[in-house]
Amino acid sequence: MNPEFRKHLWLEMTLPRLIGIPVLMAVILYLGGVFSEFADVRFYNRLPLILFVIFTFVWGAGQAGQSMTQELSDGSWDGVRLSAMHPWSLAWGRLFGSTSAAWYGGIIALAAFIILSLFHGPDSDNPSLGIDIILTILWLTGCALMVQILTLAGVLMEIRKQRSAKKRRIHPVVLLGMLSLPAVWSVLEELFLPIRSDAGRFIDTVTWYSTDYAAQSFFLCVLAALVLWGLVALMHLMALELGERNGPWAWITFLLFLVTLLGGFLPGSKENGTPGEYQRGLAMLAFGILVTMTYLVAIMEPKRPEMMRRLEMVANYGRWRTLIDLTPRWFYTFLMAVVAGIAAALTPEELSQSVFNTILEELESPGRVTTGWMILTILLFVSRDLLLIVSYNLSRTLKRPDTVAILTFFLLYWFFPNLLEAMDLPLLVPLFWPIDSGNPYVMVTMPTLEVLGLLLLVRVRWRNLFSENRNEENRSGETGS
């Protein structure tokens, strides 16, 4: 048996839990049954699913996150990092082991759901009841797994950022997972839960790349793909913890997957619009996704000064393979955004009345500046923001540089532009927001000046931080020669 999985089974599946969980479930379901006589019987049928969500989404995700913070606070994580196990074994062993007690409760809840649906449900006349039950279980299980994976990956990222993690009862990443609950539940209600045969689904089909797919199958396939990508991400994070080489290829492939997935939903696709229009739409979409992902990864990735210093030294020594491995993923994402931006700018502007192009027209204020200028302005603002994040991370005084960066973005993109508007100074808004002011040179000049200023700041902070190291490096070079 996978030693990591077995270790967590020993820690999680204690006798009190093995007995207590089914007893607790039985009591809740019994009380639910008593009260269902006074309430909607549908609520009683959903009660096991609510319990499943509590067990796997709330408790399970919490346990997944806590398994990491506990190890770190107990000082046992370095012992795990010294393991000879394959990162994949470590990833699945921890994921399923740390949440084993939650899944134990979740499986009992699903068993109760099956029994209630088959023998106590108002939808027993539904001819596809069996299929609906299976699809409901698959949907909820996949979503629970996804939330647990994201929590574990989020805490691992936090650990890589700070080499510490506070031991909290509920980790903030778990709360983020909770935010997804309304969406998960609404899809469940609209698409998966068994319904009477005469009642129709809210949506039956999804159009993707001009082909109609059954909504249930489509959502499940997308969920399965995302879960697989989540597992790949976990494996890569574990590989990093084990000190293994980790190239950027998986990340780049994931970004391409994301663009491909969302590109299928573009209105006015191949058949409806001209080829140029479709390419332009796809390039714009890719640009938007990649810019968003650049910010997300730039905030989440570790950016400790010594990591940046290592990168500099690796580049100086010409160790290119290591340089490719160590280069932050946000940098690759930004480069891909630049490529997508160039593609969008170079695609002929064949505007038609399709929905997407109408939005484009709104955004660009046609007749003023071209898409190329707009994209260049956005990229300059992204560069400014990335430099801001880097400069904060090179600060000797800031304890939570990324949180400060998020607050700064709030000020830069919301507070100051609104303040300037209120003060009737719209001419200064291009300082803070890539807005179409009508003059492309003004639009580009503002962020360019900010980028130059921040480059200077980064350089000064870098020198302050590593000047002593450089002196030692030079001294040793002289002694060596």
Place this chain on the structure above:
Amino acid sequence: MITLDSLVFEYPGQRVLDGLSCRIPEGGITALVGPNGIGKTTLMRCIVALEPPFSGTIHIDGIDTQEDPRACHARIGFLLDFFGLYNDLTVEQCLLFAGGSQGLKEPALSNAVEKTIHLLEFEKRRTQRAGELSRGWRQRLGVGQAIVHEPKILLLDEPASGLDPEARLALSKLLRRLRDEGMTILVSSHILSELEEYSTHMLAMHGPRDIVMESLQTTPSSGNLVGGDGANMVTDHDRRMLRLRFSNLPSDRELSRELTQIPGIFDCSVVGLDAHITLEGGDQEQEQLLRTLINNDFPLLELHNEKRNLQHVYLDRMRRHDREEEVAE
């Protein structure tokens, strides 16, 4: 067994390892010594691939730690200075996990765990939870987790800190036993008396670039203890500690001064009728010394080869290092 080549490691504002090179020989116990904060723990974490060096390479048993860290982990056991145990697991479960995570499969895993339990005398405590163990037994379990997969190399960072004398003695006994079984052991500590009991070699860190390997054996083997060609390498000299006992010492003889004038004698201290000297050289030089002493009418009663005192060697090395730095300036 462990080869470090041009290692560089930095923290903001401080270069901890600066082109450091050395080779730790197979077998024996090497004491890694140096002042607090010099980088001993960083060096150990680099060796076990917990921290990748900024540049340079580390080879464990011929394997590059950065290219194949997991293969290195399987050959290494490491006890950190602040190690953690799974408090809710029993001693046996802790060892089963540690062995399993290093790639041992059944039935080899169970056999290895049984052997470790026997070696560390955990028979009566095998079902006890780690959280219920005393400090000494926890340390012992930590060592057990590090050696359960029978690694070729064992690294211990400050293993005796916080242990009572009895537990220290047990640890010392255990390390000697592992050494006798052929394990290569590197122990870091700044308490020299603790290392004195079992070390065969000393690896002294004086600064980011200066690392020196010394043998603590009575009769050191010459030449092959350290290697590499870095500018900062100091090769091991044939140097031995000798105790000379004289039948009587006339008060008019300034023994210490006279002895240090004999070629080859590096250091001398006289206590009562005994003189402790450090002789640079091998058997020939020792024979020459004896001849000189007799020809010069020293009332020599006895000559005894001693294991070199770690503290003496370390302080001697530090003094020489300081002198070299002064000359360089």
